[in-house]
Amino acid sequence: MDSDPAPVNLADVAMKVSLFVTCLVDQVFPQVGLSTVKILDRLGVDVDFDERQACCGQPAFNSGHADESRTVARRFLEAYADSGPVVVPSGSCATMLKVFVPTLFPPDSREGRLAREIAGRTYELSDFLVSALGVTRTGARFPEAVTYHDSCHQLRELGIGRQPRLLIQGVEGIRFVEMPNAARCCGFGGTFSVKFADVSAAIGEDKVDTIHESGARYVVANDVSCLMHIGGLLQRRGSQVRTLHLAELLSKFEE
Amino acid sequence: MQLRIRSNTSAVLSDANLQANLKPALEKSLQARDRAVAEVSNWEELRQHAHDVKAHTLSRLDHYLEQLERKVIAQGGKVVWADTGAEALEFIVGLLQEREIKKVAKSKTMLGEEIHLNEELERAHFNPVETDLGEYIIQLSRETPFHIVTPALHKSKEEVVDLFGRELGMPPTDDVEAITATARAVLRRHFLTAGAGITGVNFGVAETGTLAVVENEGNVRLCASLPEVHIAIMGIEKVVPRARDLAVFLKLLSRSATGQKSTSYVNFINGPRREGEWDGPRDFYLVLVDNGRSRILADPELRQTLACIRCGACLNVCPVYQRIGGHAYGSTYQGPIGAILTPQLTSAEAAPEHPFASSLCGACYETCPVKIEIPHILLKLRERVQRGKQRLARHLPLEAWAMQFWAWAMSSPKRYSFLGNFMRRVHPFFVRNGRMRVPMPPFSGWDRYRDLPPLPEESFREQLRELRKEGK
Numbered sequence: 150m151d152s153d154p155a156p157v158n159l160a161d162v163a164m165k166v167s168l169f170v171t172c173l174v175d176q177v178f179p180q181v182g183l184s185t186v187k188i189l190d191r192l193g194v195d196v197d198f199d200e201r202q203a204c205c206g207q208p209a210f211n212s213g214h215a216d217e218s219r220t221v222a223r224r225f226l227e228a229y230a231d232s233g234p235v236v237v238p239s240g241s242c243a244t245m246l247k248v249f250v251p252t253l254f255p256p257d258s259r260e261g262r263l264a265r266e267i268a269g270r271t272y273e274l275s276d277f278l279v280s281a282l283g284v285t286r287t288g289a290r291f292p293e294a295v296t297y298h299d300s301c302h303q304l305r306e307l308g309i310g311r312q313p314r315l316l317i318q319g320v321e322g323i324r325f326v327e328m329p330n331a332a333r334c335c336g337f338g339g340t341f342s343v344k345f346a347d348v349s350a351a352i353g354e355d356k357v358d359t360i361h362e363s364g365a366r367y368v369v370a371n372d373v374s375c376l377m378h379i380g381g382l383l384q385r386r387g388s389q390v391r392t393l394h395l396a397e398l399l400s401k402f403e404e
Numbered sequence: 405m406q407l408r409i410r411s412n413t414s415a416v417l418s419d420a421n422l423q424a425n426l427k428p429a430l431e432k433s434l435q436a437r438d439r440a441v442a443e444v445s446n447w448e449e450l451r452q453h454a455h456d457v458k459a460h461t462l463s464r465l466d467h468y469l470e471q472l473e474r475k476v477i478a479q480g481g482k483v484v485w486a487d488t489g490a491e492a493l494e495f496i497v498g499l500l501q502e503r504e505i506k507k508v509a510k511s512k513t514m515l516g517e518e519i520h521l522n523e524e525l526e527r528a529h530f531n532p533v534e535t536d537l538g539e540y541i542i543q544l545s546r547e548t549p550f551h552i553v554t555p556a557l558h559k560s561k562e563e564v565v566d567l568f569g570r571e572l573g574m575p576p577t578d579d580v581e582a583i584t585a586t587a588r589a590v591l592r593r594h595f596l597t598a599g600a601g602i603t604g605v606n607f608g609v610a611e612t613g614t615l616a617v618v619e620n621e622g623n624v625r626l627c628a629s630l631p632e633v634h635i636a637i638m639g640i641e642k643v644v645p646r647a648r649d650l651a652v653f654l655k656l657l658s659r660s661a662t663g664q665k666s667t668s669y670v671n672f673i674n675g676p677r678r679e680g681e682w683d684g685p686r687d688f689y690l691v692l693v694d695n696g697r698s699r700i701l702a703d704p705e706l707r708q709t710l711a712c713i714r715c716g717a718c719l720n721v722c723p724v725y726q727r728i729g730g731h732a733y734g735s736t737y738q739g740p741i742g743a744i745l746t747p748q749l750t751s752a753e754a755a756p757e758h759p760f761a762s763s764l765c766g767a768c769y770e771t772c773p774v775k776i777e778i779p780h781i782l783l784k785l786r787e788r789v790q791r792g793k794q795r796l797a798r799h800l801p802l803e804a805w806a807m808q809f810w811a812w813a814m815s816s817p818k819r820y821s822f823l824g825n826f827m828r829r830v831h832p833f834f835v836r837n838g839r840m841r842v843p844m845p846p847f848s849g850w851d852r853y854r855d856l857p858p859l860p861e862e863s864f865r866e867q868l869r870e871l872r873k874e875g876k
Contacts, residue, residue, distance in 0.1 A: 334767065347853070
């Protein structure tokens, strides 16, 4: 751990980001948003929160309702047209904004160009911290055994698997254990989780088994949707293992 | 007729025997594949190369197919073009009748499954015999292939012993060699008495007229050389331009499919027996089958589906296939490739659930040796299914209505916040013993297996507003 770079003090760097917190975090998991703000505050990053934001359009897009997805994505584009870098504490919503929203509009249209431009300055949280800020230690302390689940879109659409691990390993006192097949899907899959509820749950049970195999007390991921699914299964099974969003883990510091 | 998947899942998930057979078998295939891939330092380069060759070939498919036809004819073979499966069957049955052939030795061909070749041959009393061990097991048990590469993957050794005991009179045994020897002895007799052999094709080389067929049991070469007539059936997308392309494709195929450096046999078939040769068929026919492929070719968004080399790696790595297996799909092709191919070969209306039988995890794309963007194609197909449903329905389907309402709510911050507040106000009515239970549509599927998280008192934005007011 000694070779890790020291926490970067960015207090004097004028950095302002716009937080896209995602609808699920806003409405169901506010603590993840608050944690994200805490981390960025501590690193000296100014956080702007535009209250016009709602959803990125992913639920409709993934179920084949392109028109409805476009309607919602258009609102996102309007709200973020003139913002700074956009930070998103979710791998799958970041994927929607970076990969799929640009495909919803004709490439040469004003919206198409805007979507690509915003996609270029949109960051998933862990990637923003590690790649843009060069931070691997947020100053958090958490003396527990923790394992990490790679959410699929983050890993395979955005190629982000190294950054969250660096950040987890940078938490003071933590014992990080890889679970077997960490990159295997948890089975959530958006509307798949209700359309094929039994299959989704069966895949999730495999994930829960590997989480238990790791011996960790906490399973960390960077998508509240996967965590809602995994956590729901853990709770139904009466497991002692708890879910934790990456931002919640990284904000466990004394204030 | 519509193919359904959702109504099949609960039976396969609760089939303890199937679940016990499935996981170790796929795990073994996956590990073998991963080991074989790790040995190739330029795997990613080869994948991209193969992807590019396929894209190029598909962009000039007519040219390469005609070149292949000319070469096959020049070598003494005959080429038949079939627009549909029915046309292919009509030709094959007609030929067998004309030659008064009584028995057909078949090697494994997914195209044969696709056009229901066995059913048609049986109906016309031609007595087709599957000579690939896995396919033979499937034929004896009157099933369809469970997997495009390993058709009897779901069968345990014990089940095969039972089956051979029942069908072939094999005495009970625990010895795998004794089991295969039984099949071998039976199949040898069939090879020697078959009037025609039917095989599939992995790659048809336009430049040389060579058909490459991979196998591990030696049955393909017997099908292609012992009987008087050899009929090779090939989907039109299986053509590759040059012989040298095989160096890349054979490597990708064998390592992806079975984790082998090379299959035990790779057959290069160049037409019928020539003057002075002492074996090989008298007559050789290549049947080029379209059966919906040119429709896929015409669609630039979905065309890459035709690049598939049927290695089956996407099935092995798919979390959905790992749980529900092949038969639940109800279609010839299963798993991720089946989910995109089936609605395209038939129609979005005929296989409306196939594109949705995926968590979109992307493991298939990551594993695909020719880099077919399966998750993105699934999304395109989902869109088409929804459009089709709305076009055909007399009333707006419930899901479409819900999505329109959702889009309406989400596109105004006021409506969005109102809805959020409303949910938070009503949610205490669903909390029992500290757990949120919502056993009603559309949450019932969720609720059956998972707890829902309780909702917070206030949304993130409300809490942030307060924090900022306090000057934190």
